[in-house]
Amino acid sequence: IKQLVIEGLYDLYSYDIKFDNEPNVQIVTGPNGFGKTTILQIINHFCSRQFWYFYFLPFSTIKIQFDSNVSFCLNRKVNRTSISGVLIDATVHIEMNKDGNRIEIADLDVVYISNLLKYYGIQPNEDFDYSRIDEKLDWKYLYQNDTFVMNNYPKILDFLEGRECIMIKEQRLVNYLRTTDDKLPVKTVDDIQKYIEEFFLIAQKAYNLMSLKVDGSFVKRLSNLAENKTIKHIKRDVIHKQVLDKIAKFKKYGLVGELEIVEKLGIHYEEVLKLYLKDLDNKLSTLSPFYARLSTFDQLVSSKGLSYKHLAFKDGKMYVISESGHEIPPHNLSSGEQNLLVLCYKLVFGLSNSKILLIDEPENSLHMAWLDKLLEDYLQTAKVTGCQMIIATHSPTFIHGRWNLTYDLCENGEIQEFKRNG
Structure with a gap:
């Protein structure tokens, strides 16, 4: 997103927020009630194709400018304040333009909303x-x-493909969409364990498929060894070191068990050993993307420091271990520790190059020492992944002197005079 213009938000506020490419992180500040969270919700609902949201949001005009000279204009007009004292009769006009030319246009009206609610x-x-x-x-x-x-x-749906948002909400510690057997909402931090294990199982499946592929063709490739110039020109020690390095790293997180590696064969079998090691390296490489995420997640959490606790990993599962060696259920952690785990998980596992990360009040329950380092983590992640981050915060500690990244709603917005009737 390059620019967001909002006019008549809640019939009070108008904002013009420009997003710079570097470092691709924008911080929105302002007093309570000025619409920080609403701005994140506007971006989230539009990129998630939830256009119904704008029917219920009081505004006059919203303009969203993307890269590639693509822009969207939403206008909302209230026809009647209510129907049967409940549902507002309004029209939301959505228009897509590219290079100044209209590409697509359609209106959402009260009939559409009524049918949607009924559905x-x-x-x-x-x-x-x-x-x-x-x-x-x-x-x-x-x-x-x-x-x-x-x-x-x-055409709007096609353009938004791959531009979905991930929004980390202010109230992020409870997953109200999922309940336990006793009908209680699930703590979000407990879901992290489940999600990490799911990522691990996907990585294991890729490992098994690669194993079937290379093992199934080993004999054929062995018979054609003389033609395998790629292997022939690589020193065995180089491949061997690559394999041992990966095994050592992966073992730390329980991604691989004990692997017996044939290290020495007669000189006549040198090329056979290189082929064997290269195949093993290819198998292990399928675990590398998951390892990169998991180790980064561990590093981010560990660098902040849990109180007399640490993370441990085995068979792709995450555990919280006390200093005395006892396992602690994640939902028994303090609210600050839970917030830290949720924020770091979303940062590492929720992103791709095509996504936008929206974070509402990252400072919630976090110690100031953690906040000092948190923005730097976000800046580094945005640089590495190319992800755009938009953050709403009250905290000068989180901003950590980077006021050049901020847009203050009170200082930069236009506030309409509130007019009372009568």
Whole structure:
């Protein structure tokens, strides 16, 4: 995203936020009630193709400028304040432009919203908490099931493919979308264990597939060894060191068990040994992407320092171990420690080069010593991954003197005079 212009937010605020390419991290500051979280929600819902959100958001115009000279303009007009005292009758006009030319256009109206609510079993009435309709749709909505959006916004959907956001919300310690057997919401930090294990199983599957591939063709390649110039021109010691280095690193995180490596054969079998070692190196390489993420996650958490605890990993699973050697369930950690794990996990495992990371109040429950280092972690990650980060915060400690990265809503926004009726 290159620029975000918002006019008439809550009928009060107008902002013009420009995002620089370097270092690709923007920090939004401002007093409570000025819309820091809402700005993140606007970006998140649009990039996630949840266009219904803008029907319920009070604003007049939103313009989003992307790279490639692609821009979007959303206009909202209220026709009647309510229907049956509950649902506002409004129209949201969404337009896509490229190089100044209109590419796609369509309107969302009250009929669309009414049908959408009915589809998801949301029946507003006079007793319904209207202010929480957006929360209910956030939980249930899938744009792939929305025939109106699929039929009317194909080019917008195509452009947004790969530009999805990851939003780390202020209230991030409980996953209200998932419940335990006793109907209690799951602590987000407990999900981290499950998700890391899922990533490990994917890596193990890749390892097993590579093993089948190289083992199945070993005899054939062995018979054609004289033609295998790639192996022939590599010194055995070089391959051997590569293999041993990977095994040592992977063992630390329990990604591999004991591996017996044939180190010496007669001189006549030198090329056979190199082929064997090269095959083993290829197998182990399938674990490298997962190892890179896992070790980075461990490093980020360990550099902050859990109180008399440390992370341990075995068979792709994460454990929190006390100084006395006892395992501690992650949900028994302090709120600050849980926040740290969630933030670091999202930073490492949630990103790809095509995504935008939105973080709401990263300072929540974190010690000031951790906050001092947190922004540097984000800056480094943004540089390495190419991911764009937009952060809403109150904390000068988190900003750590990097005021050049900030956009203050109070200082830079335009605030309309509030006019009372009568």
